[in-house]
Amino acid sequence: MSGTLLLPPLLTGAQVTVELTLTSTVLGAMLAFSAGMARGAGPWPLRLFAATYIEIFRGTSLLVQLFWLYYALPLIGPRIDPFVTGIIALSLNIGAYGAEVVRGALLAVPRAQHEAAVALNFTARQTLWRIILPQALPEMMPPLGNLAVQNLKDTSLVSMITIADLTFRAQTLRNLTLNSIPVYSLTLLLYFAMALVLMAGMRGLERWVRIKGQGDMARA
Amino acid sequence: MMYGFHWDLSSPLAFAWSILPIILIGLTVTLEATALGFAFSLIIGLGLALLRRARARWIAWPTALVIEFIRDTPLLVQLFFLYYVLPQYGVLLPAFLTGALALGVQYSAYMSEVYRAGLDAVPRGQIEAAAALNLSRARAYRSIIIPQAIPRIIPAMGNYLVSMIKDTPILSIVTVMEMLGLARIIGDRTFRYLIPLTLVGALFLILSMSAAAAVRRLERALPKTGIPLR
Numbered sequence: 001m002s003g004t005l006l007l008p009p010l011l012t013g014a015q016v017t018v019e020l021t022l023t024s025t026v027l028g029a030m031l032a033f034s035a036g037m038a039r040g041a042g043p044w045p046l047r048l049f050a051a052t053y054i055e056i057f058r059g060t061s062l063l064v065q066l067f068w069l070y071y072a073l074p075l076i077g078p079r080i081d082p083f084v085t086g087i088i089a090l091s092l093n094i095g096a097y098g099a100e101v102v103r104g105a106l107l108a109v110p111r112a113q114h115e116a117a118v119a120l121n122f123t124a125r126q127t128l129w130r131i132i133l134p135q136a137l138p139e140m141m142p143p144l145g146n147l148a149v150q151n152l153k154d155t156s157l158v159s160m161i162t163i164a165d166l167t168f169r170a171q172t173l174r175n176l177t178l179n180s181i182p183v184y185s186l187t188l189l190l191y192f193a194m195a196l197v198l199m200a201g202m203r204g205l206e207r208w209v210r211i212k213g214q215g216d217m218a219r220a
Numbered sequence: 221m222m223y224g225f226h227w228d229l230s231s232p233l234a235f236a237w238s239i240l241p242i243i244l245i246g247l248t249v250t251l252e253a254t255a256l257g258f259a260f261s262l263i264i265g266l267g268l269a270l271l272r273r274a275r276a277r278w279i280a281w282p283t284a285l286v287i288e289f290i291r292d293t294p295l296l297v298q299l300f301f302l303y304y305v306l307p308q309y310g311v312l313l314p315a316f317l318t319g320a321l322a323l324g325v326q327y328s329a330y331m332s333e334v335y336r337a338g339l340d341a342v343p344r345g346q347i348e349a350a351a352a353l354n355l356s357r358a359r360a361y362r363s364i365i366i367p368q369a370i371p372r373i374i375p376a377m378g379n380y381l382v383s384m385i386k387d388t389p390i391l392s393i394v395t396v397m398e399m400l401g402l403a404r405i406i407g408d409r410t411f412r413y414l415i416p417l418t419l420v421g422a423l424f425l426i427l428s429m430s431a432a433a434a435v436r437r438l439e440r441a442l443p444k445t446g447i448p449l450r
Contacts, residue, residue: 059425061386064400068421071404071413149292156294160393167297180304188293188301195292 006173006186013169014190020083020155020165021198024090025148031091032098032144040103050099057096063157065089070161086158094151098144105140106132134213141209145202149195156191166190227410236415239406243419246399247427250388253320253398257388258381260324265331272332273339290329296390298322303394319391323384330380338373339365368446375442378435382428399423 039050057065066089070082080088109132117127159168170187174180228238271283290298299322306313313321342365350360392401403416 055429056425059386059428060421061389061400061424063389063392064417064421064424067400067404067413068417071407072417075412075414153292153294156296157390159296167294167300170297171300174300174304180301180308184297184301184305187297188289191293191297192289199292 006177006179006182009169009173010166010183010186010190013164013166014194016164017152017155017166017191018194020086020090020158020163021148021152021194024087024094024155025151027087027091028094028098028147028151029144031095032102035095035099036102036106039099040106053092054096054099057092058100062089062093062154063160065093066157066161082158082161082163086155086161086163090151090154090158093154094147097150098147101140101143101147102136105136108139109135138206138210138213141202141206145199145206148198148202152195152198153191227406229410229412232415235410235412236419239416240419242402242406243399243416243423246397246402246420247423249316249396249398250385250427253316253323253388253391253396254381254385256317256320257323257327257384260321261327261331261380261384262377264324264328266335268328268332269335269339272336287329287332290325295322295326295387296393298326299390299394315394315396316391319388319394319396323387323391326387327380327384331377334373334376334380337376338369341372342368362449367448370447371442371444375435375439378438379432382431382435385428385431386424 035050035053038046039054042050066086069080069085069089073080073085113131113135114127117131122130155165156167159165159171162168166187170183174183177183225242226238228234268283268287271279272287274280274283299319302322302325303315303318306318346364346368347360350364355363388398389400392398392404395401397405399420400417403420404413406416407413
């Protein structure tokens with residue numbers, strides 16, 4: 001079977017993979033910032049909560065988390081749509097890894113910057129938005145970019161909970177045609193292409209953050 | 221599979237206690253797969269790193285592309301590729317070996333970067349000093365560069381080892397009966413997924429946290445100045 005016949009179903013799956021990646025990367029980034037800031041600078045109950053979340057989701061395997069949410073959670077809680085389950089698991093997982101990046105970048109801002117902000121009578125909020133974040137954001141962008149690619153690769157696991165993503169389509173096609181080599185080669189190439197686009201996008205975002213950060217600092 | 225094992229469904233705690241021995245058998249498979257996969261990744265990664273550093277561009281550039289390709293595509297699809305394609309070429313491996321090989325291939329891309337970064341981190345002056353002392357290239361690597369690169373390389377490798385432990389459950393998808401695979405079978409037989417899956421999650425948490433702590437201790441214990449060969 002030629003590649004032209006294999007490509008349309010794989011592209012349909014790739015579209016689902018793109019949706020999963022974008023949604024869970026954005027949600028994961030929000031989680032990463034909330035948990036990272038809470039753990040780095042929050043009051044102690046919030047700090048403890050954030051630390052527990054980060055350790056649990058970094059310390060256990062994504063596939064275990066996915067199966068737990070898919071098989072175990074409905075037994076004690078709500079029954080959730082598989083697609084939503086997949087997005088929740090991916091976001092929680094990548095959010096925990098991102099939180100450590102955010103925390104590290106916030107801690108890397110020199111102490112003197114905090115002291116200078118206090119000396120200039122900045123409020124806590126102004127210090128965060130005008131002084132700390134413009135310096136910390138460019139530092140966290142490269143590792144966050146790596147995590148976005150990691151997240152794209154991780155989406156392949158949701159095929160195990162019946163979501164018809166690229167990997168799921170590849171499995172179906174292989175079982176149908178028994179043509180393993182073209183099916184999986186095309187699938188790998190599609191993932192590679194998506195990763196390259198994602199990396200280019202993250203580099204663009206990084207450049208924007210750097211320029212924007214310098215502008216904010218200049219105005220502050 | 222699992223003949224001779226019995227579980228006690230009288231209470232959640234009794235159930236957890238009765239399936240613990242089965243899950244612990246899975247734990248040994250998890251550890252074995254990690255150990256073998258790690259060994260594969262060290263060897264393949266070294267090969268990739270050496271090819272990447274080759275003077276000839278027609279070797280170095282395609283190698284860089286291969287490393288990037290392996291690193292940016294999912295482990296699960298690579299695993300399926302090996303699992304279904306190798307037998308077509310007459311290479312019939314047990315699922316466990318295929319799984320460990322897939323882990324090794326995926327992580328070899330990361331390892332090649334670890335080797336490269338470790339060697340590049342040795343200050344340029346050290347290499348110049350070796351040249352000034354008229355040491356041969358081989359001698360400079362053996363006595364000057366590699367001993368100083370090792371303390372930088374080992375912690376990074378340790379971090380990937382921890383990460384690999386958490387990727388082994390993916391092997392259960394191609395019938396390797398490690399912890400998660402066994403937990404799912406128990407769940408299928410008893411219709412109780414909560415306890416087996418929670419137990420597996422807790423064991424992974426203990427495993428990865430203690431492994432990460434061990435890597436941190438090792439990192440502190442390594443001499444910063446270098447480890448001489450022999």
